[in-house]
Amino acid sequence: MSLAIQNIIPVIHAKWFGKDESCVIDNVSIDSRSLQNNNGTLFFALVGQHHDGHQYLSELIEKGVRNFVVHHVPEKLADQANFLVVDNTLEALQEFAAFYRRQFDFPVIGITGSNGKTIVKEWLNFLLSPEYNIIRSPKSYNSQVGVPLSVIGINEKHNLGIFEAGISLVGEMERLGHIIQPTLGVLTNIGSAHNEGFASETEKIQQKLKLFENAPVVILQKNDVIEAFLKPGTKAFTWSFDDASAEVLITKKTASSFEIRHKNETFTVTLPFHDKASEENSITCLMVLLYFGYEVQTIQERLVHLYPVEMRLQVKNGINHCTLIDDSYSSDYQSLKIALDFLEQHKTHKKKTVILSDIFQSGFTAEELYSKVAKLLKNNHIERVFGIGDNISAYLKDYPNFIPFATTQEFVAHFNPNEFEYETILIKGARSFQFEEIVVLLEEKTHETVLEINLNAISHNLNFYKSKLKPTTKMMAMVKAFGYGSGSFEIAKLLAHHKIDYLGVAFADEGIALRNAGITMPIIVMNPENSAFAAMVAYQLEPEIYSASVLKKFIALAQQKNLYNYPIHLKLDTGMHRLGFEEKDLDELIGLLKNNNLVEVKSIFSHLSSSDVPEFREFTLGQIQKFDVWSSKLISALNIEPIRHILNTSGIYNFAEYQFDMVRLGIGLYGVGNDAEEMQQLENVGTLKTIILQIKDIPTGDSVGYSRKFRAEKPIRTATIPIGYADGIPRRWGNEKGYVLVNHQKARIVGNICMDMLMIDVTNIACEEGDTVTVFGKSPRVTELAEVVGTIPYEILTSISHRVKRVFYKE
Template identity: 80%
Template sequence: MSLSLHNIIPVIHAKWLGVDETCLIDNVSIDSRSLQNNNGTLFFALKGHNHDGHQYIPDLIDSGVRHFVVSHIPEKMAHKANFLLVDNTLDALQHFAAFYRKQFDFPIIGITGSNGKTIVKEWLNFLLSPEYNVIRSPKSYNSQVGVPLSVIGINERHNFGIFEAGISLVGEMEKLEKIIQPTLGILTNIGSAHNEGFASEEEKITEKLKLFKNTEVVILQKNQKNEALLPPSVKTFTWSYSDTSADVLITEKGNSSLEILWKGEQFLVEIPFHDKASEENAITCLMVLLHFGYNQKTIQERIANLYPVEMRLQVKNGINNCTVIDDSYSSDYQSLKIALDFLEQHKTHKKKTVILSDIFQSGFPVEELYAKVSSLLLYNKIDTVIGIGEGIGAHLKDYPNFISFATTQDFLLQFNSSHFSNETILIKGARSFQFEEIVVVLEEKTHETVLEINLNAISHNLNFYKSKLKPTTKMMVMVKAFGYGSGSFEIAKLLAHHKVDYLGVAFADEGIALRNAGITMPIIVMNPENSAFAAMVAYNLEPEIYSVSVLKKFTVLAQQKNLSNYPIHLKLDTGMHRLGFEEKDLDELIGLLRNNNLISVKSIFSHFSASDDLQYKDFTLFQIRTFDSMSQKIMSELSISPIRHILNTSGIYNFSEYQFEMVRLGIGLYGVGNDPEEMTHLEHISTLKTIILQIKNIPVGDSVGYSRKFIADKPTRTAVIPIGYADGIPRSWGNEKGYVVVNQKKARIVGNICMDMLMIDVTDIDCREGDTVTVFGKSPRVTELAEVVGTIPYEILTSISHRVKRVFYKE
């Protein structure tokens, strides 16, 4: 990309205010935190319900960015940069992307549907890349923001495009159609995702099909209802298992073999998958190859080589206190930019290492490509680069601390674990380089049980609760108890990325661990022990003060340390009767704080006892009135204006009108609400998985497990899985009260749960040793497990043992 501001101004209907409209733009950004922003960046200051890119413009100017698309110019910034003033910055980004798309004339596939969009896109890239230089949406960039960013990635060397489009509301697809401008359309499976944004399934399908209003042909499974909703001018190319009016008839022959009947000719295709969803996605890809005239032999060879698509960036614990970011199946220029931003957001160590393979299909000449890659690595301050492949080895040899290997096997042969320690390592390679073998040697060795944490879901839940707040309301998020069992370091990094105002921990050692992991944002210690005061000050942790005696002890320490205005947070007891100052304590408290310049009251807060239960609404409102009265007295007599906060997760949902200046988000961030309606808005963040170790056939009369609690009354097939109560599974979940999921089917737990293992009934389930088992996730949800065993989700989540490996991922 190389466009002048002068040419961009009329495209986005902007008024130009600045210093030089002839400047060239070679990069577009919406993320102020990206280290890739530079003086050639055009920054679109997007505004959302709870974010505003305009507030980061001063910092961006300080870092060298000079060109901004804005809906208003921040105060005192008018003559410091080029500003393109528009009514709506998102509309401007979309208009710019639509203009940019029109600069290129080659086939563009637009994909929509409920499921399978990203997999079909990735498979088509694999199938078509021998003939075409393909530009495609990175990861699942299919939203109102993701689509324009994807299209802006096109360059002059590309000659084929594949972009996916996802919508959740009426009116969104018309905007995406103008940006993608597809010449060929694909409709994948239509399911229940995002149904809540539409009045009916017909309305949702109608909206999705608007992507195809100007396409030449649409590929879809034969469906008269869907076809009737297409514009009459659009041709279809359909397939079916049974409808002989379809253009292509598919017959399943068993063992993943399909017979294809097209234009009177038959041929067989082997698909390397057994599940229905993968089969249908592969058929969609086959239809594209038929549409473009590929011969039978080529289709057979390429379809047979399709592979599982990993759509996630995963964060894992590595050897020698390293953190490993696994993106080992993808190596293209656009996704490298995303992965480097992800690395910066989730680094746990100052030292950053990238293991990178040759990059294919960039659209750039080789010299230009690796010059851009080198610049990206420098912008992101990568300390060491390990290049694997002949291309990267030849062109990045002058990069500081560059180490080159011809092949992955060469790297593994020379691998020494002592070469890596206390660093964050991004592993990013094209599929042919088999970088998963590098992940294996760098990943910390633990047993097969894994708690997967979905960072996208955490962001979604955070934004849901933010949507209940005024834009000026601050947010504190609780990451105590190892982030409610999910892992406090990674959660804290994500929250820092989202610029929440405070983190809350229970004890000083939790806060110290976050500081050692590089978290610099304010941290409040909610249960400070007197013995930890000195350590808290050393690590810049802010204590909750809940009694006169604690205040006096901290004041003595402040005198000894010669502190000045050290931040503290006053806890008031308004009815919980756990910790906190009562009304009778206020006069003495105020006396101790008056003219005390050693400490500074940063916030005043209290704790609800029943905000989750509306039968106690009157008591909750009494607590709010009491808190307001007590805090007002402290503020008035001390002439201070601290932050006040009383709303917790259920308080935000049920009593959002009492926000004061800040709220505290806890269990809601982790996908657990206290109201059925609230739960419909939350995404589950954690999935506990393990594998089948062994399968046994139990004859009638034989028992399973300790104390012979299960005795087979019919021939029974059981599977042993390596997870037990030492991993955090309640023992009371056993003996057929609970179940796990194997290959999408429920398998009841039989017998007593052991310390490290449990047994399940798989009599009617097609499974084998090594298959994945889901203990909780989408089904069963952790709330269901908690209800059956008579506890709360908090207890289940915080009980998951530290020996269970945490894997964080981003879609």
């Protein structure tokens, strides 16, 4: 990209406020934290329900960015940069992307549907790449923001585009269609996803088809209802398993082979999948190959090599205290930029290493490409690069601390685990390089049970609770108890990315661990022990003060260390009767703090005991009233302006009108609400998975497990899985009370749960040893498990053993 800023002004209908009219734009950004921002960047200050890009303009100017699209010019910055003022910065970004798309004249495939969009896009890229230089949406960039950013990645060397478009509301697809301008439409499966945004299934179909308003041809499974909504003049190129009027008729011959009838030709293809969704997605890709006129032999040879698509970046624990960012299945220039931003957000150590393969389909010459790659690596302060492949080895040989290898096998042969320690490592390679072998070498070895943490879901849940608050209300997020079992550091990094105001931990050692891991934001220790005060000061942790005796001890320490206005947080006991000052203690508290410059009251707070129980609403309102009166007395007597907060997760949901200056978000962040309605608004964060170790046939009368608690009344098949009560699974979930999912089917737990294993009934489930088993996640939800065993979700989540590997991922 190389565009004069003056040519952009009329495109986005902007008013110009600036001095340098000659500058050239070579990069577009919406993320103030990206290390790729520079003086050639045009920054769009997007405004959303919970964020405002205008807040970061001064920070960006300090980093050298000089060109901004805004809806107003901050008064203090008026003379420091070029500003393009528009009514709506998101619409301006979309108009810019549509303008940029019109500069290129080559085929563009637009993909939409309820399911399968990203998979079909990635498979089409694989199938068509030998003949085309393809630009495609990175990952699942299919939103109102993701689509324009994807299209802006086009360059002069591309000759085919593949972009996906996803919508959840009426009116969104017209904007995406205006940006993508597809010459070929592809409609994947229409399912129930995002139904809530539309009045009916018919309305959803009509809205999705707006992507194809100007596309001459649309590929879809034969469906008279859908075809009736296509714009007149748009040709439907259809396929079907049973409707002979479709242009392509598909007949399943065996578990993996299909007969294809198209025009006067009949041939067979073999697919490497057996599930219905993958078969349909594969057929959709086959239709594109037929539309492009590929020979039968080529179609047959390529379809058989389709592969499972990994659509997410994963954060894993590595050997020798390393952290791995696993993106080992793709290598293109656009996704490298995304992966480097992700690396910066989730780094655990200052030292950053990248293991990178040759990059394909960039659209640039090799010299141009690797010059850009070197610049990206330099801007992201990558200290060491392992390059695998002939091209990267040749063109990056002068990059500082660059270590070349011709092949993955050569890297594996020379691998020395002692060369990797206390660093964050991005592993990014094209599929043909089989970088999963490198991941195996570098990943910390644990048993097959993992707790997968969806970082997108945490962001969603955070934004849900933010939507209940005023824009000025601060947010404190609780990451105590190892982040409610999810992993405190990784969650803390994400929350820092969202610019949360405070983190809360239970004990000083939890806060110290976060500091040692690089977390710099304010941290409150909710249960400080007197013996840990010195360590807290050393690590800049802020104590909760809940009694006069504790306050006196901390003041004594402050005198000893010559502290000045050290931040403390006063807890009032308004009815929980756990910790805190009561009304009778306030005068003594005022006496201790008045004219005291050793400490500063940063906040005053209390804790609601029953905000999740409707029948105790009056009691909760009484707590809030006490808090308001007591804290007001302290504020007046001490002449201070502290932050006040009393609402916890259920308080935010049920009593948002009493949010004061800050709220504390806990279990809701991790996807657990207090009632069914609240749960519907939250996304599942943690999914506990394991595998089948062994399958057994149990004859009638035989027993399974300790104490012979289960006896087979008829012949059954059982599977043993490597997870038990030492991993955090309650024994009460056993003996047919609980179940797990195997290949999306319920498998009841039979017999007593053992320390490290449990057994399940798979009599009517097609499965094999090594298949994945879901213990909890979207189904069964952890709330269901907790209800059956008579506890609360907090206990289940925080009981998941540290020996269970945590894998963090982002879609």
